[in-house]
Amino acid sequence: MRLVELMKRAQFGDEEAMQQLLNLFEPKIKQCVKYVPYQDREDIEQAIRLEMILAIRKFDFQSTPTFWEML
Structure with a gap:
C-alpha cells in the first residue's frame, strides 16, 4: 500500500494503518x-514514535506543494 494512502487512513483513526x-x-x-x-x-525510540504519530495526525495534504510548485 502506498505511503500517502496509509497516512490518510491513519489520520481517520485506522490503527492498523498507523501501525503499518x-x-x-x-x-x-x-x-x-x-x-x-x-x-x-x-525511551528515545518511544519519543520518536510519538512524534511520528503526532506529525501524521496533523499533516495537511491540502497544503503540500506539488513537484512543479517546488521547482
Missing part, C-alpha cells in the same frame, strides 16, 4: 538511536 506506518519506519528509528547509550534507547 510505524513498522515501515522502524529500521530508520533503530538507525537513529544506534549511537545512543543502551539504557536510553527505548
